[in-house]
Amino acid sequence: MNRCHAIASALLLLMGLLVGVSMRSDTMARSAEDDPAVDHGVALFTGTAYMSGMVPCATCHTVTPGGAALSGPNLAGIAQTAATRIHGVSAADYLRLAILAPDAYVVDGYVAGQMNHRYADLLQTGILTDADIDALVAYLLTLDASPDQTQPLAASRTPVIVPQARGTGPIIASTTWTAAFARAAGANPADIVTIAPGPDTMRRPLGYVMTDDDSAKLNGARLVILMGCEEFATTLLAAADRVAVPVVIVTSRNGREIIRADTALIAQALGTTAANERWMAGFDRLLDDLQAEIAQALPADQRQALVHHFQLEAAEDLGFTPLVAFGPAPLPPDEIRSLAALRPPWILDNYHTVQGTGISAAAPDAHYVQLINFPGIDGTVTLEDVYRANADRILAAITSDPASGQSVQQIGAVAEMVLGVFLTLAVLGALIASLTTRTQMHCDNEVGCDFVA
Numbered sequence: 001m002n003r004c005h006a007i008a009s010a011l012l013l014l015m016g017l018l019v020g021v022s023m024r025s026d027t028m029a030r031s032a033e034d035d036p037a038v039d040h041g042v043a044l045f046t047g048t049a050y051m052s053g054m055v056p057c058a059t060c061h062t063v064t065p066g067g068a069a070l071s072g073p074n075l076a077g078i079a080q081t082a083a084t085r086i087h088g089v090s091a092a093d094y095l096r097l098a099i100l101a102p103d104a105y106v107v108d109g110y111v112a113g114q115m116n117h118r119y120a121d122l123l124q125t126g127i128l129t130d131a132d133i134d135a136l137v138a139y140l141l142t143l144d145a146s147p148d149q150t151q152p153l154a155a156s157r158t159p160v161i162v163p164q165a166r167g168t169g170p171i172i173a174s175t176t177w178t179a180a181f182a183r184a185a186g187a188n189p190a191d192i193v194t195i196a197p198g199p200d201t202m203r204r205p206l207g208y209v210m211t212d213d214d215s216a217k218l219n220g221a222r223l224v225i226l227m228g229c230e231e232f233a234t235t236l237l238a239a240a241d242r243v244a245v246p247v248v249i250v251t252s253r254n255g256r257e258i259i260r261a262d263t264a265l266i267a268q269a270l271g272t273t274a275a276n277e278r279w280m281a282g283f284d285r286l287l288d289d290l291q292a293e294i295a296q297a298l299p300a301d302q303r304q305a306l307v308h309h310f311q312l313e314a315a316e317d318l319g320f321t322p323l324v325a326f327g328p329a330p331l332p333p334d335e336i337r338s339l340a341a342l343r344p345p346w347i348l349d350n351y352h353t354v355q356g357t358g359i360s361a362a363a364p365d366a367h368y369v370q371l372i373n374f375p376g377i378d379g380t381v382t383l384e385d386v387y388r389a390n391a392d393r394i395l396a397a398i399t400s401d402p403a404s405g406q407s408v409q410q411i412g413a414v415a416e417m418v419l420g421v422f423l424t425l426a427v428l429g430a431l432i433a434s435l436t437t438r439t440q441m442h443c444d445n446e447v448g449c450d451f452v453a
């Protein structure tokens with residue numbers, strides 16, 4: 001087995017990545033400038049234009065051709081498909097219907113009621129306007145499945161309506177994570193009531209099922225904070241509606257700038273902006289310190305990583321350079337091989353939705369660490385705790401053998417052989433890719449790069 005071949009194939013894949021990224025930024029610049037309605041549609045779709053109670057479409061829909069579907073269908077190519085859905089109904093009319101009456105046509109493989117049904121209510125109550133729906137439709141009509149299509153993020157988060165917290169009752173947080181966002185916003189911890197248990201009880205708190213007792217906690221509440229991707233989001237939103245408690249929906253990603261924007265929004269609703277600004281200054285210092293600590297232990301060329309989709313910004317905050325994002329959907333074997341062939345020094349997985357163990361087995365030289373998002377394990381409560389705990393997990397991995405825990409000495413020979421097979425396949429794959437097709441990395445700028453060979 002020839003190492004040079006492996007390196008050559010990795011270089012080839014990386015070149016594909018760079019080509020993909022540079023093509024992407026051109027496309028983005030064009031579509032953002034062309035049409036203000038499309039730009040507004042993008043902002044609504046991704047949630048960068050804030051609307052009280054509106055779950056961003058991107059919570060459930062990706063638009064990258066070939067990208068893994070989230071809980072709703074991938075909308076790449078919807079501009080064409082929409083015209084074929086209901087006989088005699090134009091693409092634009094179908095898309096309007098799909099947003100305002102999702103059960104009018106249910107896509108194969110899905111069931112009625114799965115898509116969020118609140119957009120018509122939001123239109124009726126004036127939170128969404130006709131112009132907003134037109135903007136969403138205008139944006140969807142640009143999704144023509146050309147290979148470099150992606151979802152551009154609007155330049156800035158422009159709050160449209162920030163709800164004002166009501167009274168002095170409890171602040172309801174959907175999970176330990178949104179509870180941590182509330183603290184960071186300046187909420188008094190004693191006022192925060194969390195609905196779903198933390199990852200010490202449920203590894204994936206988003207899967208919690210809400211009870212009537214939980215709904216009763218909303219009586220007299222001041223504010224509800226949720227992420228929109230919780231499986232119980234619809235129940236929680238309906239409960240908030242019933243007792244007319246204002247709702248703030250945050251992005252649900254760790255990342256310095258996202259945390260800054262989302263906690264500022266919660267603070268605006270709670271009237272705690274000064275406390276939030278003080279908190280943010282301290283948080284900035286903490287991230288700088290953690291970055292310095294990790295940089296001292298690891299030279300820059302050793303801080304490259306394959307990063308789980310849900311940990312991208314958090315990994316960057318700790319000073320890592322993501323080579324490629326993987327997940328959140330399960331990885332097919334050929335993708336595992338291509339990723340392992342990049343020979344990453346690190347694989348940073350997501351503790352709550354693990355997807356990187358296959359790559360770790362195929363790349364035993366890489367340090368493998370699971371980062372956390374939801375506070376609860378390792379004694380974590382706040383966002384500071386989560387970042388500290390993740391930095392500690394990384395620092396601990398530096399001092400231990402990369403493959404420790406897998407008793408690499410005993411299975412060394414087998415691992416060497418498996419690696420050999422993977423690398424051979426990777427070289428072959430890369431050669432075939434370079435001869436016959438374009439090897440490209442599709443970069444969706446919310447989350448980094450989706451691999452499409």
Ligand code: HEC
Pocket residue numbers: 045055056057058059060061071072073078081082085095098099102103105106107110111112113114115116119136140
């Ligand atoms: C909670 C998850 C969820 C959210 C949020 C969501 N959708 Fe959907 N969407 C679905 C599911 C599931 C389907 C498929 C079932 C169906 O057809 O009703 C779907 C179907 C669609 C379709 C039809 C696709 C086709 O191939 O015909 C369109 C268009 C669409 N959604 C657009 C949107 C837009 C625009 C938004 C935001 C305003 C949005 N969705 C928000 C889950 C969601």
